Amino acid sequence: MLGALNMGAFFALVYVAAQLLRTSVAATIMAVSPVAMMLIAWPLLAERPKPLPLAGAGLGLVGVVLLVASGSGGVNPLGVAASAAAMGLSAFGHVLTKRWGATAHVLSVTSWQLVAGGLVLLVAAVLVEGAPPRVGLPAVLGFGYVSVVATALAFSVWFTGLRHLDAGTVGLLGLLNPVTGVLLGTAVAGEVLTGRQLVGLALVLAGVLLGQPALTRRWAARRAARVAEVSPGSADHPGSSTVDSRVPVE
Template identity: 30%
Template structure:
C-alpha cells in the first residue's frame, strides 16, 4: 500500500524536525526563569500568529480534512462559519489545550528533571504515538486500528532506544507521566477545533491563553525573585523559539494533523527524538551510538507501517458505474488522498 497524503506527512515531519533540532539551543536559556521565559515566548508567538491570521484569514482552511477521519454528523459540527470567532465550546477546548498541552507540559518537565534523568523523561514523552493511536479513534466514537497501534508501539520502542533510559524517583515518574499526558492532549484537543478554526488560529489562541497561565505558575514557583532583563543571547534564543519552534512548527504540525487525523499524525511524533539525536551528533562531531542508530531504524520501520495503514472507517474508492453497464465495476482500492500545501 502506498503512503498517502505526502504533503501532510511532510508538514508534520517538518514540525517535529524543528522541535527536535531546537532542543540543543534551549541550553542557552537555562539560567533564565523558565516559566517566565516560556510566557514571553508564547506571547511573542501569539502576536505573530494573530498578524498572520489577520493578513491571510483563509490560511490552512482551503482543503477539507483527511478522508481518513470519518465525517461528523451535522449535529456534531461546530456552529458558525469556518475560521470565525471561537464558540463557547471552542474557547473551553482552547483553554484546556493551553493549560494542559502548553503550560502544564512545561511545568511537568521542570518538575521531572530534578528527579529523573533527561533520557527517561524523553522516553516517557516518546510514548505519545501509542496514546494518540489509542485515544484518537475512541474520542470520535471509532475503534483503534490494530496496524496503527502496532506501528505506534514500534515507534515507541525505537524512541526508547534513541533516548536511552535512566533512573528516576516517584516524583520524576509521575511528572514524566504528566508531561506525556500534556503531549497527547496537545494534539487531541487541537484536532477537535482545527476543522473550523484552522491551524493558525488554533496556534494563536492557544499561545495567547498559555501566557497568563504560565505567569501564574511562575508566581507560584517563586520566579519573581529571579526576574531580570534577559541577556542578548537569551533574547535572541527566545525570539528563535517563538518564531521557528512555535509559529512555524505549530502551524506545520496543526496543518498536517488536520489533514492526516490524530492517530496517523501521532505516529510522526517519533521523528522528534531522531531529529534531536542527529542534531546532537552533528554538533558533537561524532556518530551516535550503535543502540541509538538501531533505534532510528526501528522508528523508521514503525513510521512506514503506520503511514501505509488505512485508518478504521476509511473506505476503498469505488468508481461510478458506466451508463451502459448493468452491474457496477469491481471495487478499486485507492490510497491516494489530495492535500494542498
C-alpha cells in the same frame, strides 16, 4: 482549556521532568504519546486504532529506548509523574484540538492556545519565581528562536497535520524528536552513533512509516480482498450457494 493542556501545563511539567529525570527516561515516557493519542481519539473522534499504526507505535517505542538509553541509576518518581502527566495532557489536548478546531483557521487556533497557555504560565512564574531577571542579547535571541520557531511555527505545523491526518499518524511523527536530537548531536557535536543507536533509528523510522495513511489503506484493501475471497458469497468458497452454469440442473 486547550491553552492550558497543550501549552501551559504541558511546558511546565516538561521542564519539571527535565530537572528531575535523565533525558533517556523522559524521552521513553513521551514515546508512549502515539498510543495515548490513538486510544483517546477512538471515543472522541471515532478513529478506531488500526493494526499497522499500533505496531508502528510499538516499534517506535523500542527504537527510542535503544536510541537514548544510557547508563543506570535511580529514577525520581516525581519526575516520572510529571513526564507522564505532560504526555497524557498533551495527547488529550491534541485530540480535543482536532475535534474542536476543525472549522477554525489553524493560525487562530494556535495563537489563542499560545496566548492562553502563556498567561497561565505567567501567573505561575510570578507567584513562584517573582520578577524576571535581566537578560542579554544572546538570551533574547534564544528566547526568540524558542518562541517563534520551536513553539509558534512548530505547533502551527503540528495542528495542520492533525487537521488532515488521523491522530495516531500525527502522534507517530513525534517519535522523530529523539531521532532529530541524536542526529544533530552527530552532525554538530561530533558524537558517534553506536550500533544500538543505529538499530533504534531504523526501528523508529520503520514505526513512523507503518503509520502512514497510504500504507494503512493498502494493507486494509489487501485484507478486504482476502476476506472477500473466502466469504460465503464467493463462488470459489466450498459453502457457496452459487450454481455453476456448466452443471445441468435436473
